Amino acid sequence: MDGLHTLTVQEAARAVASRQVSARELVAALVDRIRKLEPSVQAWARLRPEQALEEAARLDDRLSRGERAGLLHGVPVGVKDIVYTAGVETSAGSRILSGFVPTYDATVVARLRAAGAVVLGKTVTTQFAFLDPGPTRNPWNLEHTPGGSSSGSAAAVACGMVPAAIGTQTVGSILRPAAYCGVVGLKPTYGRVSRHGVLPLAWTLDHPGPLARTVEDAALLLEVMAGPDGLDPACSPQPVERWTEACRLGASGLRVGVPDRFFSERASPPVREAYGRALVALEAAGAEVREVRLPAEFDQVPWPQRTILAAEAAAFHSRWYAQRANDYAPKLRALVEEGLQLRATDYIRARQLRRRCRQAMLSVFHQVDVLATPATPAPAPHGLDSTGDPAFNGPFTFVGFPSVAVPVELSEGGLPVGVQLVAAPFAEGTLLRAAAALEAAASWGRRVAEPKAKARAR
C-alpha cells in the first residue's frame, strides 16, 4: 500500500482491521517518513522504532487470532514529552528531568495502548510546557515556529509522521500549534480527560487533548482518552459519548456566535479574511451565524490567568528551582520567580475571579451553540525564538470550556490559518459537530505538509 503516511486515524484503523495493511508495515512506513523528515522538522524528543515495530508485530499476531485490542488497533501515535510513558524517558524538554524514566503510563497513554495504539515516541515540548521553544520547526515553512507548547505533536501530525498525537493545553498549547501547523487540535472540557501521569504546568488549568488531521479523528481519540479516573481528583464522572457520530450531524440549525469584539480587532488581515470566508461557508452549510456580546468579565481574564498559572507553576517547581535555577529557560524562570512572590490572597482572589468569569461566559451559550473566532491572531510567525501568541485561546482555557482549532485555508504565504470553535462545558458533542461541519465547508481537504528534506542550520 502506498502513501501510508497520508492515512487518517480512522483509515489506518480500518486498513489494519481489514488486513489491507499490517500494523508492522504501517509503523515501518511512518518510521521511514520520520527518518526522512526529522532532520529538518525535529518533532521528536525520543523515538522507539524497534519497540514500536515489535508491538505492531504482536498486534498483528493478535489480529490473526481474531483479537482486536480496540478502536485504535495498530494505529501509531506520538505522545508529548510531559506525558508519562512506562519505560520510556519523559524529560519535558528539560535538563531537570533528563534521564527520568517513569514506571507507569499516564492514564491517557494507558487508554490509547489498551485500544491498540502504538506509541512511536515522545514529541518535543517546550520546556515544561511553557513558552521557551524547543528545536521543532513548522513543516509548512521551516523558518517559522510550529507554535507551542505541543510543538512536536502538531508538527509530526502535520507532515504525516503520525496520524495523531497527544498534546496538552494550559493557555493555548494545543490550538495554537494546531492552527500554525494546519491540523485539528482539540482541548476538551476541564476534567474531561485525566491528567494522572501528566506533568503539571498549572493543574487547575491543564488539559490534555488530541491533535489529528481530521475532526473525526480527534473525536475518536477523545472517545478513547476521556472518561472518569479516580487517579486525577479533578477528573469528571461525565461519561464518554459517541463523538464520532456527532461529527456526522451537519451544520443545519447550528447557532454559531461571532464575538462582537476582541478577536477581529486583533487578527491580522489574512486571518481576518480567511475567518470571514469560513463563516460564510458555514452559513452556506446551514448554520445560523450571529453576533454575540462578550461579557465584561472576558476582559478581566489576564490577571487571574497569569496569577493562577504563576502560583501553581511556582508551587510545582519550587524545590527543583531552589537547587537548579540555572537549568530553567528564561521564560519559565521568570514565571516561577513571579509565582514565588505572589501572596496567598492574590491566588485566592484569582480563583474567585475565575469562578465569576466562568459564570459570565456561560451565559453566552444561552444564545448560541458554539462561538467561532480566529484560532490565532496571525499565521505562524517567522523565527524560532517565540512560539507565537496564545491570546485567542487563553480565555477559554482559563474557564475550562472545550475548544477546537480547525484548519481552513493556506494563506498566501503558504502557512495554514485556523478557526477556533468553543462550546459550553461538556458540550463536546456540539463542538465536534460544528467542527466537522466547518471542516467540510472550508474544504481544507486532507493536506499533508511536505517540508524540504533538510533545513539550513539554525
Place this chain on the structure above:
Amino acid sequence: MDGLHTLTVQEAARAVASRQVSARELVAALVDRIRKLEPSVQAWARLRPEQALEEAARLDDRLSRGERAGLLHGVPVGVKDIVYTAGVETSAGSRILSGFVPTYDATVVARLRAAGAVVLGKTVTTQFAFLDPGPTRNPWNLEHTPGGSSSGSAAAVACGMVPAAIGTQTVGSILRPAAYCGVVGLKPTYGRVSRHGVLPLAWTLDHPGPLARTVEDAALLLEVMAGPDGLDPACSPQPVERWTEACRLGASGLRVGVPDRFFSERASPPVREAYGRALVALEAAGAEVREVRLPAEFDQVPWPQRTILAAEAAAFHSRWYAQRANDYAPKLRALVEEGLQLRATDYIRARQLRRRCRQAMLSVFHQVDVLATPATPAPAPHGLDSTGDPAFNGPFTFVGFPSVAVPVELSEGGLPVGVQLVAAPFAEGTLLRAAAALEAAASWGRRVAEPKAKARAR
C-alpha cells in the same frame, strides 16, 4: 401543657401537629424561658419575639386549615449570627457588620422556614466565627465558657431556650460548644449542607450543622438542611437520606475504632474516664470496639489547616481590614495579619497536603465504621477569655469528614463531657446510627441545664 422548654424537636413537632399545643403557645413559652435566663446566659445576639409569635400564629392558622408546612411545623429554632436571615440584622458579632440586614435567607434558613420552623432570633457567635469570645456563658456553670464559635446556639439549646439551633464549624465550632454545653452537635460532610448566605471564615473548611438535645433531632434537622444547592459551588449533589431512621438501627455489629494515640494522651482524667465508660457501654450494646492506627498524615494537619484558614480568612476580610483594622478582635486580627503575609505557594502546598491527609485518613474507614474519641480534651474551662481547645475536632473538620458530639456524662464538677464520633465522607447514616446508639447506651438522658437566674458581673 407544662415544661414546653424541655420538648425535643420531634416532640414539639408532634405536639403541634396533633394540636396538643399551638405553635404560638410553644413560642410564647420559650420566649418566657429566654426572658428569664438570658440575663445570665446571654445566648442571643438578637431576638424577634413579636415576629416569631406572629409567624407561629400564622402556622397555627394554616394547620387549622389542614396545611402542615413540613417536618418542623411550629418548631422554634435559633440561628447563629453569621447566617443570613432576610430582614433580620446579621452582624457576626462584629462592629464591621453592625446594622447589616440581609435581603435574603441563607439556603439553610430558607429550608428550615419552608419546613415550618420559626426563627426566634440570632444566637451569639464569636467575632466572625473565630476565637474571640462573645458574652455567652455556659448554662451548666456561668463562670465557664460555653465554647465557640457557635456559643449562643449551644448554650440556648442546653438550657431549653430552643430545642435546636444552627451552628457552623471551621475547626471545632459546633462540636466543642456542644460538648461543653451537653448537647448534640453535628458537623456534616463538607459539601453536604449549602453555605449560600453563610458568612465565610474559610470557605474550604466551613460546615453548617445543627445543635439539638437528641441525636434524632440533629438527624431530623439535617434532613431539612441538607441537599444540593446550585448557589454554593461546593455543595454536593448527594441526595438527602432518612437519617432519623438510621438512628433506630442500634449498635449491633457496628465497628467502632479507638485511635491508638493523640486523643487519650491529651485528654484530662475526667474526660478520659467518661470516654472509657462510654466505650464500655457501647460495647455492651453490641458494638465491636477496636483500636485503629492513625496514619502519619494525621500529625501533619496543623500547618496546612492554619495556612488555609489564615489565607482564606485574610482574603475575605482584606478590604474591611484595610480600612478598619481596629474594629477587629485580637485573635482574628492576628489571623488576618498572618494570612496577608502568606505566599500563594504555601496556600497551594497546604491544599495539596490536605488532599494527602484526606486520602490517608480515609483508609481508617476500611477497618471501622466510625471512630470514637473524646469530644474535647477537658470539660468547659473556667473563665470567659477563651472558647477552649478545638484540637480534637480540627483534624476531622480539616478533611471534611462528618462528625458528631454526643453528651455522655456530667463530670464531678457539674460540667458535661462529650464523645466525638467520626465517619467517612457522606456516611452520615452510619455516623448517626452510632451516635444514637451511644446516646442510648450512655444514658445522658434528657437533661436540660437550669442556670442561676443572674450571674454576677463579669
